[in-house]
């Protein structure tokens with residue numbers, strides 16, 4: 401395919417605006433041709449800043465624009481499946497933010513649609529695979545540097561400073577609950593690193609700092625223990641009450657060693673010495689921590705379209721991680737050990 405890939409994006413919120421800016425200004429072989437949002441001020445801001453040719457308040461209308469080559473989905477999670485299927489049927493390459501979907505039936509429908517449009521590039525936004533540290537860890541595991549991986553331990557903690565915003569959002573919207581919304585990246589990494597699918601899960605949690613989470617039947621902090629088909633183990637901690645900032649940490653223990661990524665979520669090399677001791681500031685959110693990965697994953701999506709090849713992260717990765725997330729949710733709600741649907 402010659403020339404620049406013309407992209408239309410739906411969703412210009414916390415993450416959508418980062419994707420939109422990357423597409424509009426940081427990737428030379430694509431252009432941001434259309435934007436879609438239900439928030440008028442977001443549309444106006446982007447039009448003013450980047451002079452985008454087309455804007456829409458209605459997603460279906462954007463899909464009638466035949467100048468576009470690809471659709472980028474950064475809308476709330478409940479819309480992903482429907483919007484992916486519509487965009488594929490309309491003949492576009494599609495990138496969708498995580499999670500692929502919130503229910504097992506709908507992700508299977510997406511898989512069918514992706515398979516039915518095998519000439520199109522489809523990619524799900526598991527950007528951690530494109531983060532330099534996570535990619536380096538994968539290479540070391542594949543090299544056999546830690547022997548056989550037998551246990552993965554993941555922390556995915558959002559800053560406590562964002563808890564009020566989240567609660568406001570969660571009271572008006574359904575995003576799948578703690579495990580499907582937050583641990584989904586960890587589930588994808590676990591499958592990637594351990595080379596096996598989850599079989600059994602036991603998940604617990606609660607609203608320890610804020611009882612509103614109990615009213616929402618969700619957990620503010622939760623933990624899941626997983627057994628994989630190859631008998632490897634997974635321990636996943638997710639939470640929305642991290643006092644020190646955005647903390648994403650992963651450990652993979654193997655038969656001959658272990659690897660840790662992000663043990664201290666330090667913002668930079670600066671250490672402040674004051675009356676509280678030696679202080680290292682931490683990341684304040686996902687954009688700051690994964691800025692490079694968000695750019696690299698979009699570059700890969702665009703290059704796949706131009707080079708007529710497929711990304712290594714597949715719709716099946718989206719389906720399997722959703723199955724694991726859904727099993728955790730079910731275990732948390734029923735207090736039972738759950739077998740992950742195969």
Ligand code: NAI
Nearest residue numbers: 411412413414415416437438439474475476477497498499
């Ligand atoms: P947000 O609530 O900040 O923004 C949502 C955007 O979608 C807004 O621009 C809104 O106008 C638009 N929108 C909502 N309904 C729409 C509709 N019917 N038609 C067109 N536009 C519509 O959401 P946020 O936090 O940016 O999350 C978006 C997605 O990205 C979610 O699925 C979330 O799970 C995912 N996400 C992924 C992250 C990652 O690390 N990969 C990090 C944060 C979010």
